[in-house]
Every structure is written in C-alpha cells, then in structure tokens.
Amino acid sequence: RIGAARASKRYGCAAPPRLPAKDPVFGIDTVRDSMRAAKENRRIKTIYSQYQKYGRTFESWPFGRRVVSTVDARNIQFILATEHEKFGVGPVRELAQVPMTGKGIITSDGEVWRHGRDMIRPTFTRSQINDPEMFDRHVGRFLALLPNNDDTVDLKELFDRLILDSSSEFIFGESMRSLLMNDCPIDSKTFLDSFSYAQKGVGARVLMGKMSFVLRDHKFWESCKLIRSYTQRHVDRALARREKNPDEDQRKYILVYEMAKETTDREALCSQLLNVFFAGRDTPAVALSNVFFCLARHPEAWQKIREEVAGVTKEDLTFERLKSFRYVQHSINEALRIYPPVPNQSRGCLAQTMLPYGGGPDGSSPILVKPGDTVSMSYFTMHRNPSVYGPDVEAFRPERWKEIRPNWDYVPFGGGARHCPAQQLALFWVAYTVVRMALEFKEVQNRDPVMEYVESLKLNMESGNGVKVGLVRA
Numbered sequence: 001r002i003g004a005a006r007a008s009k010r011y012g013c014a015a016p017p018r019l020p021a022k023d024p025v026f027g028i029d030t031v032r033d034s035m036r037a038a039k040e041n042r043r044i045k046t047i048y049s050q051y052q053k054y055g056r057t058f059e060s061w062p063f064g065r066r067v068v069s070t071v072d073a074r075n076i077q078f079i080l081a082t083e084h085e086k087f088g089v090g091p092v093r094e095l096a097q098v099p100m101t102g103k104g105i106i107t108s109d110g111e112v113w114r115h116g117r118d119m120i121r122p123t124f125t126r127s128q129i130n131d132p133e134m135f136d137r138h139v140g141r142f143l144a145l146l147p148n149n150d151d152t153v154d155l156k157e158l159f160d161r162l163i164l165d166s167s168s169e170f171i172f173g174e175s176m177r178s179l180l181m182n183d184c185p186i187d188s189k190t191f192l193d194s195f196s197y198a199q200k201g202v203g204a205r206v207l208m209g210k211m212s213f214v215l216r217d218h219k220f221w222e223s224c225k226l227i228r229s230y231t232q233r234h235v236d237r238a239l240a241r242r243e244k245n246p247d248e249d250q251r252k253y254i255l256v257y258e259m260a261k262e263t264t265d266r267e268a269l270c271s272q273l274l275n276v277f278f279a280g281r282d283t284p285a286v287a288l289s290n291v292f293f294c295l296a297r298h299p300e301a302w303q304k305i306r307e308e309v310a311g312v313t314k315e316d317l318t319f320e321r322l323k324s325f326r327y328v329q330h331s332i333n334e335a336l337r338i339y340p341p342v343p344n345q346s347r348g349c350l351a352q353t354m355l356p357y358g359g360g361p362d363g364s365s366p367i368l369v370k371p372g373d374t375v376s377m378s379y380f381t382m383h384r385n386p387s388v389y390g391p392d393v394e395a396f397r398p399e400r401w402k403e404i405r406p407n408w409d410y411v412p413f414g415g416g417a418r419h420c421p422a423q424q425l426a427l428f429w430v431a432y433t434v435v436r437m438a439l440e441f442k443e444v445q446n447r448d449p450v451m452e453y454v455e456s457l458k459l460n461m462e463s464g465n466g467v468k469v470g471l472v473r474a
C-alpha cells in the first residue's frame with residue numbers, strides 16, 4: 001500500500017469535473033438543492049440532468065464529504081464486482097438502518113454479509129420458483145378484488161398487498177393476508193404499521209447521516225422494538241420445529257425454516273430475516289406497478305402480450321414457460337429499464353483504490369478514491385445511455401430487446417457480489433402476474449389524466465400517481 005499522493009502520481013490519477021457549489025467547503029447549497037428536489041418529487045430526474053451537464057463521472061462535496069458520482073459501466077463493474085471488497089454498504093447504511101433491522105445481509109459488509117448471503121442462497125436457488133402454488137393462491141385473491149365493471153382501480157395499491165402477502169409467507173412462513181381485508185391478523189397489521197413507520201424513519205436517517213441523533217422520534221424506536229418482537233415469534237417457532245424434527249425436509253422452501261438449519265442464534269436469525277424482508281417486502285410490487293404504468297399507456301404492447309399467451313392455462317405457467325414468452329420478458333425488461341425500482345445505489349470506500357475512468361479533462365484517467373469517500377451510481381441514468389439503447393431512450397419500446405445485450409449498462413437487480421439473490425423469484429412473480437392479467441383482461445385502459453411518470457422516491461422509485469386503470473374482461 002502506498003501513500004495517496006504517490007499512488008495518484010504513479011498511476012496518472014486525475015480528479016473528475018466538480019459539481020459547482022456556492023459553498024465550496026460544506027456544500028450546504030448542494031445538500032439543500034437535493035432535499036428540495038426530493039420534496040418536489042424530482043430527485044432522480046435532477047441527478048439525471050446533472051450527468052447530462054457534467055459528464056458520466058463527476059464529484060461533489062455535500063457536508064464537506066467527497067462523493068464521486070458515476071454512470072460509466074466500466075466503473076460500475078469495478079465497484080460492484082472487480083474490487084467489491086473495497087466498496088462497502090456499511091458506511092452508507094448501518095447508521096440509518098441497523099436500529100430497524102439489526103445487522104445483516106443488506107446493512108453490513110464482511111463476515112455478517114457473507115454469512116447472511118450463504119444462509120439465504122439455498123432457498124433462492126431452490127425456492128418455489130418451480131412451484132407456483134403459493135403465489136397462485138395470492139394471485140387468485142388479487143384477481144378477485146378487481147372490478148367487474150367500468151370502475152377505475154389503482155393497481156399499485158393492490159400489487160402492494162399481493163406482494164406483501166406472498167413475501168411474508170415466503171419469508172416468515174405465515175402470510176399477512178392483507179388481500180383478505182377482514183382476515184388480516186391483528187399482530188400482522190400492527191407489524192405493518194410499525195414497519196412502514198420505521199421505514200420512513202430510516203429514509204430520514206439516510207438524509208441526515210451522522211446528524212441523525214437530532215431526530216428525536218420516540219415512535220421510531222417503539223416501532224423498531226415491535227417489529228423485532230414480531231419477528232422473534234417466527235424465529236422461535238422455526239427453531240422449536242427444527243429441534244423437534246431436525247431431519248425434516250420440506251417440499252416448500254420457507255426462508256425462516258431454511259435459515260434455522262444454518263444457525264440457532266436467535267438474534268442473528270431475527271436480524272437476517274428482517275434484512276431480507278426490508279429488501280423484498282415491496283420491490284416486486286413497485287416493479288409490477290412500473291410495468292403496468294407502461295402497459296396501460298401502450299395498448300399495442302398489451303395486445304401483443306395477449307396474442308403471445310393466447311391459449312395457455314394457469315397450469316402451464318412454469319418458470320421455463322414464462323421465460324419462453326419473449327414479448328412478455330421484453331416488456332418487463334423495458335419497464336425496469338425506464339423505471340428501475342432501485343434507481344440509485346451508493347457505496348462507501350473502505351480501502352484506497354482507483355476508479356479506472358472518469359478523471360481528467362477527457363475522462364480517460366483513473367480517479368483516486370480513499371476511505372471516507374462515497375461512490376454514487378445512478379441506474380436510472382445508465383438505463384438511458386443512447387449509445388446502448390438508441391436515441392429513443394425515453395420511449396417504452398419492448399422490441400428494442402430483440403437487438404440489444406446491455407450487460408453492465410443494465411442493472412435493475414444490481415450486479416457482482418451483491419446482486420439481488422431473489423432476481424429470478426421476483427421476475428417469476430412479475431411475469432406470472434402479467435400473464436394471468438393478460439388471460440383475464442382484453443384491455444388495460446389508462447385512467448390517469450397525467451401521462452408522464454411522477455416519481456415518488458421512498459426507498460424505491462415508484463409512480464407518485466399510482467397506476468389508475470380501467471379493466472375490460474376478455
């Protein structure tokens with residue numbers, strides 16, 4: 001390891017362009033502008049326009065800390081894969097999130113992360129991807145709630161309940177049953193309210209960073225306690241079941257039971273489970289909403305999907321069969337390209353290294369990054385690279401996927417060491433729902449007078465106006 005100045009000189013490192021700031025020391029105006037953009041639902045688009053203006057890699061200094069922002073696919077590959085051990089999530093997530101979920105796969109680096117990843121991997125590779133029975137039960141309840149008349153329905157709210165019920169059953173072994181309005185168990189309801197409250201609290205803590213201690217929010221801490229005791233109940237049940245029947249081999253893979261095979265540490269199990277629930281509780285619902293946001297505005301695409309799946313029955317809908325519907329898959333790819341549920345990711349630099357590109361006047365020099373620096377990646381911007389996707393990057397055009405193979409320029413599920421372990425399961429849920437809807441409805445009519453996407457950024461990016469549609473039965 002050599003000193004920063006020597007390394008910089010030896011490898012020809014150069015700084016990237018700098019985002020102009022009125023306050024060059026503490027970057028208070030940079031922070032204020034970001035907060036205002038978030039409040040006005042234009043944070044993601046503002047970041048996009050910064051890249052248009054300052055290039056594919058630039059730096060800024062909010063609160064006097066260096067952030068290197070990049071959408072260069074070569075840098076992204078370097079950060080997420082080649083040198084992933086030098087870029088951690090701990091510095092950007094632990095302080096905000098650990099009070100809610102405890103340390104686990106999504107908050108931590110090193111051993112805690114690796115252990116979490118090893119524990120959940122078997123469940124996601126074998127999971128019920130090939131066994132749609134559980135998901136189908138929830139889809140049936142979801143379809144039963146759709147109107148039989150000309151009423152307008154907001155699909156976003158119903159997708160949220162569909163995924164909540166499915167992911168809670170998959171993770172805890174017990175569904176929250178939010179689609180069965182009158183049958184939602186009281187403790188699930190309390191858990192959910194607390195979970196949503198705490199999630200918002202995490203959002204505020206992410207923005208405040210090291211200043212989070214000024215947020216004196218008693219309800220946040222109460223909610224965190226409640227979430228934990230609910231999860232502990234499921235962990236205790238799984239551990240008791242394991243003890244009683246250590247060789248039991250289940251046909252269906254429920255995460256809490258599978259993880260209880262790997263460890264009996266109650267606290268660690270609880271944290272890892274909450275970490276997975278945090279990551280998977282609503283992302284597939286946001287993905288589904290974003291897909292239907294596009295399809296409702298493109299009736300020609302809906303017709304092509306219907307033609308492709310005509311004649312199939314729900315029993316035909318295996319993982320492989322769904323993958324074989326090319327137009328369905330291309331439509332999902334395209335919606336996740338334009339509106340990725342996870343539009344940004346950051347990492348904290350843990351050890352000195354160099355981003356391969358983006359420094360100097362022509363952006364071809366490496367950039368030295370040091371512990372304490374943050375790297376920020378805008379997947380939303382990467383997915384709009386005209387040299388990869390063509391000049392019509394804003395258009396929803398599933399057909400483009402016949403020709404393109406974007407590789408590191410397309411990362412809705414991240415990439416490298418920490419890529420989403422549930423990618424195939426989530427894509428199965430999304431495609432299954434699209435096809436079941438296509439078999440049921442000949443039209444999905446947009447009923448939202450606002451045609452453009454109004455971003456709403458909580459932890460994911462979702463449509464602020466929901467997905468209001470009218471449905472015409474086949």
Ligand code: HEM
Nearest residue numbers: 105276279280283284287341342412413414418420422426
């Ligand atoms: C369409 C739906 C989904 C999308 C778009 C999505 C997206 C992502 C992305 C972008 C990452 C990488 C984050 C990073 O780089 O730090 C990630 C990680 C992760 N996702 Fe997903 N995800 C989805 C569904 C799910 C579901 C359903 C689950 C669980 C049931 C889940 C569990 C996880 C976990 C545990 C990680 C952390 C992996 C690690 O750090 O090693 N995801 N997801």
